[in-house]
Amino acid sequence: MNMAQRITITILWILTCMTMQAQGDPLVEALRKFQAGDLAGAKTLVDQAVRDPLHAEDPEAWLLRGFVYKDSFKDTKAGPEADLVRNEALASLYTCIGLDSAGTYRENAMQAYDYLARTFFNDAARAMQELQDERARALFDNYKEAILRLDPQANLRKREVEFLNALGTVYTKRFDQDRTVLNWFDKAVDTYRKVLSLDPENYGANYNLATLYYNRGVYNIQHITAEDDIPSIQRIQEVSREYFQEALPFMLKAHDMNPDRRETLLGLEIIYYSLQDQENSDRFRELFESLPPMEQD
Amino acid sequence: MGRGYKILLVLPFLLCSALPIQRDADKDTTAILQANYLYNIAKLVEWKDTAMRNGNFIIGVIGGANLYQELIKQYSTRTIGKQPIEVRKLPRTADVERCHILFVGREDLALLPEIYKRMQGQPTMVVTEYAGALEDGAVVNFVKVENLLKYELSLANAQKHGLVVGSTLKNLAHRVEE
Numbered sequence: 001m002n003m004a005q006r007i008t009i010t011i012l013w014i015l016t017c018m019t020m021q022a023q024g025d026p027l028v029e030a031l032r033k034f035q036a037g038d039l040a041g042a043k044t045l046v047d048q049a050v051r052d053p054l055h056a057e058d059p060e061a062w063l064l065r066g067f068v069y070k071d072s073f074k075d076t077k078a079g080p081e082a083d084l085v086r087n088e089a090l091a092s093l094y095t096c097i098g099l100d101s102a103g104t105y106r107e108n109a110m111q112a113y114d115y116l117a118r119t120f121f122n123d124a125a126r127a128m129q130e131l132q133d134e135r136a137r138a139l140f141d142n143y144k145e146a147i148l149r150l151d152p153q154a155n156l157r158k159r160e161v162e163f164l165n166a167l168g169t170v171y172t173k174r175f176d177q178d179r180t181v182l183n184w185f186d187k188a189v190d191t192y193r194k195v196l197s198l199d200p201e202n203y204g205a206n207y208n209l210a211t212l213y214y215n216r217g218v219y220n221i222q223h224i225t226a227e228d229d230i231p232s233i234q235r236i237q238e239v240s241r242e243y244f245q246e247a248l249p250f251m252l253k254a255h256d257m258n259p260d261r262r263e264t265l266l267g268l269e270i271i272y273y274s275l276q277d278q279e280n281s282d283r284f285r286e287l288f289e290s291l292p293p294m295e296q297d
Numbered sequence: 298m299g300r301g302y303k304i305l306l307v308l309p310f311l312l313c314s315a316l317p318i319q320r321d322a323d324k325d326t327t328a329i330l331q332a333n334y335l336y337n338i339a340k341l342v343e344w345k346d347t348a349m350r351n352g353n354f355i356i357g358v359i360g361g362a363n364l365y366q367e368l369i370k371q372y373s374t375r376t377i378g379k380q381p382i383e384v385r386k387l388p389r390t391a392d393v394e395r396c397h398i399l400f401v402g403r404e405d406l407a408l409l410p411e412i413y414k415r416m417q418g419q420p421t422m423v424v425t426e427y428a429g430a431l432e433d434g435a436v437v438n439f440v441k442v443e444n445l446l447k448y449e450l451s452l453a454n455a456q457k458h459g460l461v462v463g464s465t466l467k468n469l470a471h472r473v474e475e
Contacts (some may be wrong), residue, residue, distance in 0.1 A: 221326045226375050230337045230469045233330060234445070240326070241444050274326045276441035 026052065027061050034068055039075065042068045050092075059100035063109055066093035070112050078123060083142075090116050090146055097150070110150075117146040124163065133170045136163075161199045168192045168205065172212055179219050188212055203257050207264060210251035214271055217243030221274075244274045262288060328363035330446045331439060332371060335398060335424065338437060338448070339377045341466040345459040346420040349397060354380035357387045357394065360402025391415060400424045409433065420459045431474045436460060440471055447471035 030045035046065045055061035069089035076082040093113040100106055120143035127136035140163045147154050168191035175184035189212060195205035217240035224233055248271050255264040265288040272281035322328070335356060344350060354377040358365040368384040375382050377397075385396065391411035393399060399416070401409055403426050413434035416423055422436045430438035431451040436458060438449050449472035455462050467473050 218324050218326060221329050222323065224329055224333050226333070226336055226372055228333060230334065230465075233333050233337075234447075234469075237330065237445050245444070270324075275444040276327070276446050277444065278441065 025049070025054075027055055027058075027064065030068065031064060034064065034071075039068060039072045043072060057099055059096045059105050059109075062092045062096035062099060063105045066090075066096055066109060066112055070116060073116070073119075078126075086116055086119065094149060113146075113150060117143055117150075120146060121159065121163075125166070128163075128166050128170055131170050131173065133167060133174075136167065136170070157198055161195050161202060161205075164191050164195045164198075165202070165204050165208070168195065168208060172208065175212075176215075179216075185212070185216060201257065203254055206250045206254040206257070207267070210247040210254060210267060210271070213243045213247035213250070214267070214274070217241070217247070217274060241275065244271055247271050248275070260291060262291060262294070265291070322363045322366050325363040325367070327446060328361065328367045331361070331364050331400075331426075332367035334439070334446075334448055335368070335400065336372045336375065336382075338422075338424075338466060339382075339398060341463040342422065342455070343461040343463070344397060344420050345461060349420045350378075350380070352380065353383035354378075355383050355385060355396035355398075357385045357396035357399045358402075359387045359389060359393070359400065359408065360405040361400055362386075364400065364402070393421075395419070396421055398422045398424060403427055416458070418457070422455070422458060422460055442471055449473070 026045045027049040030042045030049055033039075033041035033045060046061065046068050049055045049061050050058075050065055066089050069085055069092060073082055073085040073089055076085050090113060093109045093116070096105055096109045097113070100109070120139050124136045124139035124143060127133075127139060140160075144156055144160070147156060168188050171184050171188035171191055175181065175188055179185075189209065192205045192209040192212070195202050196209070199205070220236050220240045220243070224236055228236070248268075251264060251267045251271055255261070255268055258264060265284050269281050269284040269288060272278075272284065339354065339356070356368060356372075358368065365384060365386045368382075372382050373384050385394075387393060387399075389405055389408065391408045391414075393412055393415065397420075399412070399421050401412060401423065406425070406427055409425065409430075410433075412423065416434075423434065424437040424439070425435045426439040428440075431449060431454065434454055436451055436454045440447055440449050448470055450462065450466065450470050451474040452462060452467070453474065
């Protein structure tokens with residue numbers, strides 16, 4: 001039985017009970033409106049119902065309110081208004097679960113709650129793709145809060161790692177767009193380091209952090225001009241050396257995790273080259289060139 | 298409806314990497330540094346041969362493709378004194394034309410014994426990048442010291458080629474061979 005069928009049966013059951021009990025009850029009217037597809041009317045009535053002492057502690061009323069707001073959320077264009085509607089839906093479903101000591105509505109409420117929580121995550125992913133990092137962070141925080149509210153023991157580490165890696169990439173892209181804005185560099189570094197504190201074996205974070213440091217070092221050297229005298233270029237080199245040295249252990253770690261990855265072999269060749277370590281640079285170049293040719297699609 | 302009704306699976310974040318590391322010529326940090334060093338060195342050396350003080354200031358490059366590109370990109374519109382810089386990519390042969398500075402990259406070290414021989418007494422500063430170059434006859438040699446690119450120079454070899462090395466260049470060198 002799918003979710004829609006289960007919801008329908010639940011609603012019909014509620015309707016039957018309510019019809020028998022109270023004609024003119026705002027909850028019954030709200031259900032009728034909901035079934036008729038009048039979400040605005042249903043919202044007004046269900047809000048009225050849960051304020052009524054008769055239904056304030058009634059899990060059925062809160063379940064219906066959760067469904068009404070959930071559907072309303074689906075009909076609302078993404079943005080602050082949709083966020084508010086979704087929060088109302090989640091709060092109603094959570095209240096329903098809390099009040100439903102017999103567990104009668106638990107499964108339906110949980111499914112709807114889970115669906116809504118996932119929409120936070122999916123919206124965070126969309127915001128990330130549009131480089132809206134602040135919104136993405138806020139949505140991901142909402143996702144975590146929603147999941148943990150229902151299950152304080154939930155393990156969200158994998159999701160957090162996934163999110164932070166993507167966030168680090170957004171910050172890196174922002175930094176690559178304008179490397180004079182060091183704020184993005186610092187944020188990207190902090191984000192990847194946070195990933196590694198959660199998951200030291202994360203290949204992507206190790207590789208990306210190494211690349212970030214390396215590119216920063218290269219950027220300094222690329223901006224040497226004819227106006228720079230010898231003391232200047234020696235100072236610039238010293239600064240860049242620190243970035244190359246920062247990059248190295250992360251690229252080595254990524255290489256240890258995937259010794260045959262071309263990108264890390266190339267990365268090590270070039271980092272060592274920038275560190276003026278020709279011997280190690282040549283060693284990794286040889287390893288790179290010893291790999292079989294890449295398959296053509 | 299504004300949204301898809303069924304979103305049963307959580308959308309994965311696209312796992313994309315930062316700008317990947319590539320072997321781009323414009324990221325060849327050694328070439329960038331060498332090009333700047335050569336330009337500064339040229340400014341801090343005097344050629345005693347009066348014939349070398351007229352016309353273009355010629356920097357010849359054997360090997361060192363990225364160095365050549367960097368010199369063209371950053372310094373080919375500059376001058377040394379009143380002499381416009383001309384950067385020439387030379388063929389891989391010891392039969393070298395006259396130039397102010399001749400850089401021979403590490404991939405062409407085999408040419409150097411013959412080049413040293415032919416350059417004896419010529420007003421050309423030979424610049425290389427291998428251990429023991431000053432003993433062999435180079436005036437300037439790029440060396441790698443503590444993960445940094447530096448240079449060493451031979452005053453004796455400079456003198457043999459009619460070059461007067463300024464004190465600044467001497468003071469900033471990693472090593473000076475008298």
